[in-house]
Amino acid sequence: MVFYCLLPLWLILPATVLAGMTKTGTLCTVTPSGSKDDSPSIMDAFKQCGQNGQIDITSGDYTIAKVMDVLTLKNCDISIRGKLTWNDDIQYWLRNSVGVTYASRSTAFRLGGENFTLKGHGEALFFGNGQKWYDQNRDQSNQNGRPISLTLWKAKNVWIDGITWRQPQFWHTFVAHSQNITMTNLDMNATSNSRWGTVNTDGFDSWNSKDIVIKNWVVTCGDDCISIKGNSSNIHVRNVTCYESGAMCIGSMGNPTNVPEYVDDVLFEDITAIHSSNAAWIKTYPGQGHVRNITFRNIRFQDVNQPIYVSPCIYSYSNCDGSRLKISDVTWENISGTSRYNVAAGIYCSKGAPCTGLKFKNIDIKPKNGGTAKILCSNMNSDSGLACTGTCPAGWKQQLSGNA
Template sequence: MGLGSLEIGYIVSIIVLLCISQCYAKRKVFNIIEVGATPDGRTDSSKALRTAWSEACANNGGGVILVPAVGRFLVLPVLLQGPCKGTIELQVDGDLLASSHKAFAIGYSWFKFYGVNNLVIKGLGRFVGRGRTAWPYNTCKYGSCSRLPITINLQSINNLRIRDITSVNSKLYHFNVHGCNDVVFDNVKVIAPGESPNTNGIHISKSTGVTIKNSFIATGDDCISFGRGSKDVKITNVHCGPGHGISIGSLGKFLDEPNINGIAVRDSKFVGTTNGVQIKTWSKSYPSVVSNITFVNVEMYNVERPIMIDQNYCPNNACKNNKVSMSRIQIKDVKFENIWGTSSEQLAVTLKCSQVFPCQGIVLNNINLAFNGSGSSTSICQNVEGSASRPLRPPSCL
């Protein structure tokens, strides 16, 4: 005897409810207050956070670690590592507060996430780095750097999602992504003063398949920077400024740096930055290759150096006597297209490539960059092979 439609519907409903029940059972919530965190901004909640992480990590199916929107939680430097038994979500709805004590001004990381597959960091809360207490200890401008803590250090992670999070006043980088695969930043906010030293917004190295979209970055160094081994990165709808722009490099300082390939920046805006889009390599460098780079549909507003390739990079006057670049990094197949706006310096386009490995396949299409002062914007080219298509302002030097 067959089942009627009512019986079938009832069975289907039971199956659906069981599936939902199973899904929610796997997404168990671990509230840091329930394991001892105190939202007063003074009491150390590090142990509670580590406990919640350990319990979620050991739970079959993973879990959600909840930082509730009930106050500010003081957290000292923590290591949160895998492997875990399922997807881990760090739901940050309250504020996480770094220590302002001098003892924690020097160090490698504030939050370090390591060896975790399927990690989500999200929420409307903030990571408050209290960088003003540490910036006086930054000695990089004198040539030797005291290591200050990165706010969120992400290493050896596959399938990483960061959404809606705000990082404020990091002591050093806001986000560092190293050795990761399949990474998405969406609707992330980075906030620090323009004069805050070495506060890169998002730094990427030895990582593949990274997307950064719909984000606002205002900081004291590069909004987004790429180090060795960055591959297949897409940046879309990012506001940068203040800051030092979006930078590939500096590269070539160390032996055996992996190549950089497949970086695309689109539909983004730079406001009041020192640089726009740039590639920089050390003047005397170890060999590697930078290729397949695209900057398309980019607006510049009052940017000092909107377009730049600098293969004679050497900060702090370390090689001030170098007149030409002997960089051994090959830059090739780079497109600058539909880039418009204003330059605060008359020299709006700088393409200074290596004398021993000239840039190849550099393309300028539809560039319209006006100088804010009197006179017209200009460009300079050294050791460059490529092509240009009108309209072009400044006139092409290719």
């Protein structure tokens, strides 16, 4: 007598189906597996369709429990319509997040290569379980291993569009060693629901990158909204609304102080800042290099601590005149709104490298509680068009706690 054993269908399906990924031609389709980790399925899709292919991460809930690091993308279109949740195994991420060189930072998700798109269609959601990170950090500084949500690394000709972030672990996005990057229609929010702050949850940071367009963003974060760091050039930021942030910033840069850093040709325009620390500002360490040809245009704000601010000695507020990092040819035009206290601008330039070519046009800043705004200036060109009301002391702080 012969016995036949009929196996359940799921036992004889290809492994790629069980893992939540199927490949048809050059299209890899990822679906939620219902497991504790969907990152293997997504990484399999990157491996099989990341060159001259398409990747479709469909609607549904995905759990990401491992680092995703892909630097070989080429001629690839990535579509995400699901919710990606990075799990809260903090010790795993502290041990395994991928280093990105800058200031000992690291990342949970890194993409590199050339000629690729990452589109969220207004449906993709990146959820970082950030509250766990904010609570364990307890308002301390930048914890090594605390991962950036998304990093572009050695990427060229990339378009990112239509993604929402909620509760990221650390910075939302970082672009490094990259060129020709366009990032549009992004929605970011890092908000703590406990006594502990989010601490350094920047919206965007660039470093060693050029030819970047940022357009149509809404960002709520605990630190810089858009930050242009060292060796970045030709960057256009337009139509961004920032809440509870540092808004538009050049820097920080110039650290380590013996390595020259440069930022050239940056335009911020049509920006709104609400209840932020600053609006349009430049921060450097007392280092070497230059900041040149920067424009802040059409910047509107409400209840901003110190709207216009320039410092050559950020954070330590010492050795300010030792800086050789020259700031020149910077324009602030159509800058209007209310300051939290009575200082509209605090500008201190290094005596060792005084600011030149600063220009101010149509500046209208009023203290929200009435009175006359102070404009404090030191070691800058006298033909700037800014009606300075007094000198700015060396080491002038970024955050004010009351009227000057």
